[in-house]
Amino acid sequence: MPQLAPQVGIVLVSHSARLAEGAAELAAQVGGGTVTVLAAGGTDDGGLGTSAEKVACALRGAEAGAGVLVLPDLGSAVLTVRALLPDLPDAHVTLVDAPFVEGAVAAAVTAAAGADLTAVAKAAEEAWHARKL
Amino acid sequence: MPASSESITLEGDLHARPAGALAVAAGRFAAVVSVTAGTRTVDAKSVLGVMGLGATSGQQVTVSADGPDAAEAVAALIAILGAATRVGG
Numbered sequence: 044m045p046q047l048a049p050q051v052g053i054v055l056v057s058h059s060a061r062l063a064e065g066a067a068e069l070a071a072q073v074g075g076g077t078v079t080v081l082a083a084g085g086t087d088d089g090g091l092g093t094s095a096e097k098v099a100c101a102l103r104g105a106e107a108g109a110g111v112l113v114l115p116d117l118g119s120a121v122l123t124v125r126a127l128l129p130d131l132p133d134a135h136v137t138l139v140d141a142p143f144v145e146g147a148v149a150a151a152v153t154a155a156a157g158a159d160l161t162a163v164a165k166a167a168e169e170a171w172h173a174r175k176l
Numbered sequence: 177m178p179a180s181s182e183s184i185t186l187e188g189d190l191h192a193r194p195a196g197a198l199a200v201a202a203g204r205f206a207a208v209v210s211v212t213a214g215t216r217t218v219d220a221k222s223v224l225g226v227m228g229l230g231a232t233s234g235q236q237v238t239v240s241a242d243g244p245d246a247a248e249a250v251a252a253l254i255a256i257l258g259a260a261t262r263v264g265g
Contacts, residue, residue: 069192072192072193072196073192073195073196073223075196075197145224148223148224149223149224151196152200152203153199153203153221155196155200155203156201156202156203156204157203157204158203166222169222169224173222173224173225173228175227175228
């Protein structure tokens with residue numbers, strides 16, 4: 044199906060590069076492969092932690108004109124994102140408090156359906172209420 | 177508003193990717209769309225809800241929609257359930 048409007052992009056910020064990459068791969072596939080889901084995990088030297096440079100790069104890469112949703116894996120990743128945002132005054136970014144895997148999957152599916160940034164963020168937040176069993 | 181409903185027997189388990197395909201398709205319709213398996217009914221636009229149904233091969237699943245494009249939504253989702261659960265994933 045042709046995309047008539049740009050889709051919301053998604054950036055997953057994790058302390059682990061592999062965790063971010065795996066969650067991004069899963070979310071993108073469940074979303075049907077049309078949504079940009081980028082991983083920003085680990086430090087610049089490949090260790091556990093978060094990198095402002097990696098996050099900034101992913102934010103630029105995920106922006107297609109409809110804004111970017113950012114999901115942190117743990118609370119302290121929020122500090123990296125928040126410290127970075129004042130340096131990107133033109134960025135259309137929403138930082139969302141949601142379960143990392145479930146939130147990423149819900150956001151990717153909602154973005155794939157063409158929803159706006161507010162609706163994609165809401166879908167991620169609603170993942171708090173989704174039971175697996 | 178017109179309402180529409182149709183059932184299908186799954187030919188495979190409703191895993192993550194078919195659930196995603198279903199929710200992406202549902203999200204493109206204006207109608208309110210739900211999926212029922214057994215005693216549970218969830219919003220078809222919620223991929224986590226659809227996955228949480230735990231619907232398995234051989235189970236009957238019902239798609240119901242209410243809204244201006246309800247009939248189109250039900251037809252599209254039944255087609256996805258038929259095709260996607262045959263492929264698996």
